[in-house]
Amino acid sequence: MRENGKAGRRKFLRLIAVLSSLIVLFIGSSDELYAGSQREPISGTPLLRQQRLQILRETGKSAQTRVAKNLISNSDIIGQAVSFRAFNFATSAYYPTTATCQNITRLRTGYNLVIYVENRQSVSPDMVIAIQGEFENTILPTETTYFGSPPVGDFTILILDIQDGRGTTFVSGYFDPTNELTGDPDSNVRHMVYMDSNPGQPGGLTSLGTLAHEYFHFIHHSYDPLEETWVDEGLAGLARFVCGYGHLKSHVSAFASAPGTSLTFWQDNLENYRATYLFMLFLKEHYGGDSGTATTRKIVANTEIGIAGINSALSQSQQNVTVNDIFKNWVIANYLNNSSISGGIYGYTDSFSGIPSAPGNLQNTDSKSTYPTSGSGDVDRYAANYIKFTGLNGTYDTFILIPYSLRDCNPQSENCSQSILRSYSYTGRSGSLILDLTGMSDTLGMEGIQLGSSNPTPQVQTNLGTSNTVSTGGGVSSGDGGGGCFIATAAHGSPLAQEVVILREFRDRYLMTNLPGRALVSLYYAWSPMVAGFIYRHESLKTFTRFTLYPAVTLSQVIMRNPRETGLFTLSIFLLWGWILITRRKG
Numbered sequence: 001m002r003e004n005g006k007a008g009r010r011k012f013l014r015l016i017a018v019l020s021s022l023i024v025l026f027i028g029s030s031d032e033l034y035a036g037s038q039r040e041p042i043s044g045t046p047l048l049r050q051q052r053l054q055i056l057r058e059t060g061k062s063a064q065t066r067v068a069k070n071l072i073s074n075s076d077i078i079g080q081a082v083s084f085r086a087f088n089f090a091t092s093a094y095y096p097t098t099a100t101c102q103n104i105t106r107l108r109t110g111y112n113l114v115i116y117v118e119n120r121q122s123v124s125p126d127m128v129i130a131i132q133g134e135f136e137n138t139i140l141p142t143e144t145t146y147f148g149s150p151p152v153g154d155f156t157i158l159i160l161d162i163q164d165g166r167g168t169t170f171v172s173g174y175f176d177p178t179n180e181l182t183g184d185p186d187s188n189v190r191h192m193v194y195m196d197s198n199p200g201q202p203g204g205l206t207s208l209g210t211l212a213h214e215y216f217h218f219i220h221h222s223y224d225p226l227e228e229t230w231v232d233e234g235l236a237g238l239a240r241f242v243c244g245y246g247h248l249k250s251h252v253s254a255f256a257s258a259p260g261t262s263l264t265f266w267q268d269n270l271e272n273y274r275a276t277y278l279f280m281l282f283l284k285e286h287y288g289g290d291s292g293t294a295t296t297r298k299i300v301a302n303t304e305i306g307i308a309g310i311n312s313a314l315s316q317s318q319q320n321v322t323v324n325d326i327f328k329n330w331v332i333a334n335y336l337n338n339s340s341i342s343g344g345i346y347g348y349t350d351s352f353s354g355i356p357s358a359p360g361n362l363q364n365t366d367s368k369s370t371y372p373t374s375g376s377g378d379v380d381r382y383a384a385n386y387i388k389f390t391g392l393n394g395t396y397d398t399f400i401l402i403p404y405s406l407r408d409c410n411p412q413s414e415n416c417s418q419s420i421l422r423s424y425s426y427t428g429r430s431g432s433l434i435l436d437l438t439g440m441s442d443t444l445g446m447e448g449i450q451l452g453s454s455n456p457t458p459q460v461q462t463n464l465g466t467s468n469t470v471s472t473g474g475g476v477s478s479g480d481g482g483g484g485c486f487i488a489t490a491a492h493g494s495p496l497a498q499e500v501v502i503l504r505e506f507r508d509r510y511l512m513t514n515l516p517g518r519a520l521v522s523l524y525y526a527w528s529p530m531v532a533g534f535i536y537r538h539e540s541l542k543t544f545t546r547f548t549l550y551p552a553v554t555l556s557q558v559i560m561r562n563p564r565e566t567g568l569f570t571l572s573i574f575l576l577w578g579w580i581l582i583t584r585r586k587g
Contacts, residue, residue: 039199040250041206043236044089044162044174045217046229046268076101076114076154084116084158086194087176090165099158102128107136111154118160118197127203131157131211139212142243143219146293147235147300150215151222156192157211159202169270172200173210175217177225193218209245213237220300228306229266230276235296237277238284241350249355251277256357259334260365262380263327264306264408265419278359282330283310285349289317307408324406331384331404332447332460334359341457364388364400371430378421379405379444387426392433394472394533395456399433400449401426401464407443432529433470440466450474457493473533486532491545499546499553506556 076082081100088095099116102125107113113135117123135157144150164171173195180191193214200207216239220232241247254270255261255278261271263279284292298313307323314321332346337360339347352358365385366375377385384404392399403424409416424439424446437446448461450470461468461476468476475489488500511517535541 039168039170040270041172041196041200041210041248042169042268042270042273043210043213043217043233044087044164044171044194045176045214045236046233046266047089047171048087048174048176048178049229076104076112076156078102078104081119082116084160086158086160086163087174088163089171090163095163097160099160103132105132105136107140107155109140109150109152111152114154114156116156116158118158121159121161121197123159123197123202130203131208134208135211135215139208139215139243143212143216143239146242146296147216147219147239148223148297150219151191153191155218156190157195158192159195159197161198162194162196162200170196170199172196172206173214175214175221177221180221191218205245206248209240209243209248212240212243212245215239223300224303224305224309226303226305227309228264230264230272231299231306231310233266233273234276234280235299237273238280238296241277241281242284247350247352247355247358248274248277252352252355253357256359256361257363259362260379260383260385262419263382265381265383265416278334279327279330281350282333282348283326286329286345287314287317287319287321287326289319295319327382327406328404328445328447328462331402332449334384335362335386335400335402335449336360336458336460338458342460346458346460362386368428371428374425374427376423376425377403378423379403380422381405381408381420389428389433389470392430392470392472394432395454395537396450396452396459396470396472396474398451398453399435399470400451401435401437402447402449403439403444404447405444432472433468435464435468435470437464437466437468448476450476459489469529471529471532473529475529475532486528487535487545488549490532490535491542491549493542499549502553502557503549506559 078101081098083096083098085094086097087093097118099118101114102117102123103113103115105113113132115128115132117128140150162171162174173193175193193211195202195207195211195214200210213236216236217232220227220235237248237251251270251274255274258271261275263275266272266276280296284296287295289295295313295317298316299310302309302313302316304312311322314323329345333348336346337348337352337358339349348359352360357363365377365387367388367390368375369389369391371391373389375387377387379385382405384402387401387403389399389401390397405422407420407422409420414420422439422441422444424437424444426438427436428434440446446464448464448468448470450459450461456474459474461470464476470476471486473486473490475486485500485503488503489497492499511521535545
């Protein structure tokens with residue numbers, strides 16, 4: 001009986017030990033439950049950009065840093081203590097620290113992964129092995145596929161208490177380019193990243209995501225050390241996601257609360273991290289090429305910087321778009337996140353489940369519900385605002401105005417450390433919303449989204465003009481040719497339908513360029529909204545209208561494709577008809 005009792009107690013104690021281990025693992029794997037969770041993680045790599053640029057200037061390196069000295073591997077031994085140089089982000093100064101080698105693993109690359117833990121930091125051997133396994137089996141192969149091969153040589157992970165002072169954020173990890181860029185060609189270069197142990201939780205989901213993030217910086221630096229921060233950080237955020245560590249909830253929510261954050265103006269706040277990440281995620285999902293990896297690999301390998309580099313990579317990937325095209329679709333997708341319309345271009349493929357403040361649920365810049373109304377605002381470089389008009393009548397009773405800026409900074413003539421704001425203003429009158437816009441230019445444009453409380457399919461309006469009639473039955477007419485065709489839009493269900501695009505282009509090319517044509521267009525806009533609203537509510541009328549519009553669409557398309565031949569043919573028919581009339585009179 002005693003033996004049975006002892007065996008039972010041993011089983012119970014083993015069960016308690018297993019449960020305790022699971023609890024510790026759960027806490028270590030949670031984004032929310034580690035100590036100091038009120039402080040949000042950021043990367044220290046952007047904070048070291050000036051050191052990187054300084055060394056590049058001193059060593060005369062420009063683009064590629066994959067030189068012969070990177071072949072050197074380090075003679076590490078488990079249990080040995082080594083002195084490292086770490087960066088104190090609170091004082092902006094380097095300091096020495098000692099760490100002990102805890103793990104050495106031979107990788108499929110033929111080089112070693114070496115893990116050091118700072119002395120006096122408590123990281124269990126099991127956690128070190130877990131980190132090694134994640135790096136070897138997930139991070140290394142995934143990032144090689146998406147971003148390119150890493151430089152040759154052993155790679156070191158140093159786990160330490162990163163010194164960063166106090167605040168609402170903490171440096172969860174960093175890649176220090178000074179370890180790669182040295183003026184001494186005989187220097188024993190150590191490829192490495194630094195991972196935080198306090199308040200970061202080594203082996204937890206946040207920490208592993210940070211490791212993926214910083215390892216990307218290491219890869220990217222070897223290809224293009226001069227890349228702009230917003231591109232580098234956006235792709236590093238994408239690295240975390242493609243490695244399977246999900247969205248960083250706090251960062252996504254920060255952008256949703258401040259959607260007017262500039263994409264290209266880096267200020268090292270949470271909104272910047274998520275704006276750049278979401279843009280790269282959207283680019284990968286819709287313009288990534290084969291398996292979503294072709295374009296990202298080309299962006300990394302391209303030594304042009306910023307927008308020019310991405311445009312070049314898109315062209316190399318046979319993506320017939322530019323950053324400007326993607327940006328205009330992206331700002332709409334951030335508001336709608338609806339993949340059921342327009343071929344899915346206004347939505348994200350991946351879900352933001354569990355993140356209430358995310359694309360599809362942004363905070364409006366302003367909201368209007370009584371008319372007449374007016375307002376004004378500013379948009380920073382490559383940013384957008386969202387003004388919501390509610391209380392409209394008809395099927396579509398809500399309109400979202402999206403002013404956006406496509407202007408970036410020119411470092412040759414401007415201070416790129418400051419905002420570059422573009423101003424706009426608007427007035428709105430009730431009924432079908434009569435919207436007058438000012439401030440528009442080649443780089444400051446506006447788009448719109450029509451929504452209905454009865455949940456009809458959203459309608460996206462691109463390239464709004466200075467004056468617009470936003471029909472509550474669907475569709476927009478613009479005083480300077482930017483709007484859609486009411487009746488055709490109602491019949492085909494979208495202003496982006498090919499037939500609507502053809503009619504709109506014919507109007508702009510041939511009717512709006514002369515007085516009789518403009519008079520005809522004005523007459524059409526006077527009565528067509530009412531007719532379009534009636535058609536929209538009757539499915540049979542939509543089919544009939546599409547059929548009756550077919551000759552006009554076909555003729556418009558023929559004229560635009562072959563204007564000279566069509567003109568000569570029309571003139572010939574006119575002369576032939578005149579000759580027949582004259583001949584008949586003589587007879």
